[in-house]
Amino acid sequence: MGLLTLSSPHTHNQNSTQHMMQMVILATLPGFVVSTWLFGFGTLINITLAIVVALGCEAAILVVRKRPVGFFLNDYSIVLTAVLLGLALPPLAPWWITVIATFFAVVFGKHLYGGLGNNPFNPAMLGYALVLVSFPVEMTTNWASSIIATDVTASFSDTLSIIFAGASSDAWTGATALDSYKHLITNATAAEIAQQPEFSGFLNAGWAWVNLAYLVGGLWLVWRRIISWHIPLSMLVALSLCSLIIGWDADMYTPLSLHLLSGATMLGAFFIATDPVSASTTTRGKLIYGAGIGVFVYVIRTWGAYPDAVAFAVLLMNLAVPFIDAYTQPRTYGHNKAKRGLYQKQPK
């Protein structure tokens, strides 16, 4: 008597949400290490600050929502959000930018929608977009220049005083590659720009190294089947196609190599756009979702006022997810065609 009776299946592949989140965090390591090496300690400080703020906000909200704090903090989802924010923000941005962005991401991006799994928007990108729109100056002038251009990066203590004490960062900052190319190309040819220190040589440009590092981490995730290949691939393909078709002339538009290997392209493709909660869930839907992000990234980078576009592109496609999902339902076994489209009550 009194045997354990649980519903089938009685076995599990021992994967867990927690494990998946940890793997994604782990996969950001190459990108993080390379960017710290090339751009200084700003990112490290940002990430640490973001994690502390995120955990604090999450715990406070869980208490307010009367949820078991330990149980939910344990899933690492909020740590991942904080890490992504820390990686995406300008390395030398003042501390309050990170705090505001993180607070907004956790409270408004995640919990006001009902917590993990219920948020329609990518929380990290929501936080990022908020500070980008509200504080455009801080968000565009605090990008550290790479060690390749300046020979040396700011020391840890210098970085701390820049971020927390408002010390001048002018000596260490410069425009991002995307930004400067976009401005330079209006009066110069591609060949002339290539002479500039930050563009000298293809892989000498620090941004390319960082992006390649993220690519490595991302491919590892795909290989480990933590993420599926659909979204990153379709996003990169769409971005490339746009660049090749519209911006083939490097004397007028940012070239493909720069689109793929600068800014937040790889971080976005493998770590941000693949956030499962806010992405499309069907296989075809994922392809469309990724491609949409790729197109928006190109459009906003080329004709928009902001130098990078991953955050806006992701948020815009988040909006479209319910619609995409409704129209990309797979055909179920034994059915002639898929039931697609927005749900309508069957006439009885």
Next chain:
Amino acid sequence: MTQMIRLHDIHGGIHPAENKRQSTQTAIQVAPIPNELILPLHQHIGAAAIPCVNVGERVLKGQCIAHADGFVSVPLHAPTSGTIVDIEARPVPHASGLSETCMVLQCDGQDEWQAHPSLLEQKNVSLVEQLKPADILTFLAQSGIAGLGGAGFPTAIKLHTGNYPIDTLILNGAECEPYITADDMLMRERADEVVAGGEILLHVLQCARALIGVEDNKPEAIAALEQAVIDAHLSHKIQVVSIPTKYPSGGEKQLIQILTGKEVPSGGIPAHIGIVCQNVATASAIYRAVVHGEPLIHRITTLTGDACQQPSNWQVLLGTPIDYLLTLAGYQAQQPERVIMGGPMMGFALPHLQLPVIKTSNCILAPKAKELPLNEYATACIRCGQCTQVCPAELLPQQLYWFSKTQELDKVEQHNVFDCIECGACSYVCPSHIPLVQYYRFAKGAIREERAAQEKALRAKERFEQRLARQEQELAEKEAKRKARAEAAATAQKAKQADLAEPASAPASSVDDTLEKLNKQLAASQAAVQKTKEKLAAAQADPEQADKIPALEAALEKVTSKLKSIAMELAAAKKAAAASTTTTGDSDKGDPNSPERLRKKWETAQLRLQTAEQRLAEAMEQQLDTVSALQTGVEKQRERVNDALAAYQASQTETQSDVANSPDNHELEKKILAQQDRVAKAEERLTMARESGLDTVDALAMGLQKQRDKLAQLEQQRVASSTPEGV
């Protein structure tokens, strides 16, 4: 010889640890006969069997102890000889955990067979091909054969494919669930039986080819089957196909897809696409029945899991208690104790071990906590889509889960929840450890319940509407009749007025007042019509007044319409008066024998008679064979009408005498008036009779006298009832 056909892939699927090694180390052993067998009457899909032996009776091995109840049911046979000691409700191995009626057989250990001629012997033939497929089907049904692989569907019914021609028979030897090796061992050791069973099935289905699908993790079984096919010289008909190991490729729909590329239509059966699928163990049972005359009394069951010291396969008598069986495999109870019937993916955890092995029990799995860790707490769905990637039915498990959780049942249905085969692959991969399948089972149950309720409501509504329509029709007809009567009365009244030129006697109530008024109006209106008509005629005659004609015509129309409306009003008033008369007798209310009710009954009966006659006429016209039945119906209805009429008439006379004694003045007044009427009529009739010199004159005179007496009586009563105040 293998792989001559092109294989197809199924969507999704998973690769859980197989754990099949443990139980394939020893050959199939025959389990000893326990003291007692518990035999549920319901081990299959369909209606439970009905016991056909009594408690206390001795039965022989193979004897039918419960026969099938109807078409979708299978009989039950005694697995060994012994005495039936009980027929009672006992817990049965079913996910619901319910008890059902079981026959309890006390075994005597002699294992004494009853005579069991094979079908070949019975029909006196030597080859299966000489048997008639229909005979084989009947025999399989009698032998109690139900699907041994999955749900236990009665085999004879599955083979009864009606008008669908079958081009492919599939024998399912995939056995994709981890741990289970019963079919594997059967195919290794008794491949000849499986192949022979396949041959019988081909003959029954009149089908040309059979595919035996086996996962490639069972090379011994594949080799044995191939050898058996060659030995039986059936290579041209039966083909052994090795398929990639992947769960759930052994699901019927999935195996069909893998082997043929076809999909069973949603809501359909494999026969619709020319395929019949049978488990290999069932094929072996079919062979044993047809060729050896053995009904289904035992099966092969895997006993496995780390809690069993000797994981192994056993040939077990149906009804063997599981606790008894587990001791054979060296079972050691764990804390917490967990025993699963079936595999780890689709099996169900047993509530206790005093349950019997039934026809569908292919495995008893007793794991240690370490090998099948208990599920962790479920966390929020992160929409990762892993469930979607593994679902073999290409559903969106995560959406199904979402809508099941929020109980949006119509959306769950819209997302094809009924195509879910409950394989558990989605739950297996869900990183949030959500018990998805449980949600789907719940949703399916809820939808079925809702459907049943809806159906019921729909039927009730239909019935209600029919009744309403009937009542309306009845009412309308009654109304029409009433109107006709009222009009007749009105004309009679008018005629009387005109003849007698005498106003009606003092009205006793406001109703009578209105009647009076209306009557006067009617007369006036009639006069007006008359006058206008005259004027019109004059105008038409006189050319000088010709220009007045249209005006007069209009006037005539006006007065005629007024006359009509007055006549109608009068009719209505009369009806009201009649109604007030009937309702004054409050004692009538609720009395089923009240004249009003009886009249209604009579009318309804008449109506029914009409419809019945109409139907009869239609049937006759169309020369339907329901004519005679309808005729008797009409006869009966006619009788009912007569009965109703008689009852009504009887009540009528009763009320009359009742009312005569009524102290009610108003009532009395009415009676007097009516009586006066009768007297007048009687006088009339008498005069007529006299004039025409009929010999009824005397009788009529007597009747008149009687009526007059009654009138006098009533008048006396009136005087009596109105005087008291004055006295």
